[in-house]
Amino acid sequence: MQIILPDRSVRTLACTSAPIEEILLELGINPTTVIVVKNGKIVPEDVIATEGDEIRIVRFSHGG
């Protein structure tokens, strides 16, 4: 699966299936500070990502 990080860099993960929350924590990202978009749709972090999925992580900065 492909992970698009908040800085727009792309990382490919070898695992076949994992809850997105675990992937975020593995990447050192607190799930309460980001929004996850799986294959173009916003999803809760406890959804499972599988091989072939594209996961985009949107970080929101403070201020506003």
Place this chain on the structure above:
Amino acid sequence: MASAENRCSLCGEPAVARLVEPERRLCAAHFIEDVEARVIAAIRRERMVFPGDRIAVGLSGGKDSTALLLVLHRLLPALGADLVAVTIDEGIAGYREETLRAAEALTAELGVEHAIVTFADLFGDDLDGLLVGREAQGCAVCGVLRRRALAEGVKRVGATRLATGHNLDDEAQSVLMNILRGDLPRLLQDTSTGSPGHFVPRIKPLAVLSEKEIVTYLLLRGYFRDLPECPYAGTALRSEVRTMLAELEHRHPGTMVRLMRFRDGIRESFSLPGPAKALSTCRICGELTSGEVCRVCALLGREER
């Protein structure tokens, strides 16, 4: 815990969010409904708006105030209140231009009256100019001047209340910061009633929504923009508290809501014998102050003429 079935609790469509208290999953349409219902419930419960009110939204053009304008634009007609936007242009190079354009585009699209107040106009220079040699105090200086500028904007548009985009994260962080600083008066301070003749009441309709919920709402409605962060943003303490609270919220969902309940409980049960200091008018500019000279005049080094 992973979810095998990510479906909206109300209609069975794919869910975009999982919320707690009560535990529920919501699709895009029901999430938007839920957010707006919680805001209008808070407005009614805390009597933030009355028929005939003219509500000025402090619109920076950033995410929170954008969401606030969008939500109030939908909700206020049912409450019999009018909506207007006030933007403060502090004059922060590389930051304010883009958010100002976003604010202008949004108000034009929604057909909301929009007033812009500039620091240069009110204080004789923009923030960048006023901060030369004391850049580290950026947030503190801007905070004081921006409050005055917002009050001026509210006067100019004839609003009866000022609505700001403070969210649950902001409010919970402030509660914890006041505790860590041992600042009980500030913890108890309530600006929602205003001061007749001086300050209009300030309301925070989005304080029931987390920052994450606000961004989700904006993404779903197609209004999320990745705008630059203010170069002067954040004190060291707030930044540390934000990280700490985000960790706690992740491991113990509902922490921020419980902090707000704690603050409300303290406010209800703790009554100060009276204002710590009697308010008077600043001898230089005539605005309300607790001393002889207000903080704006002191920061700007204004002298009596």
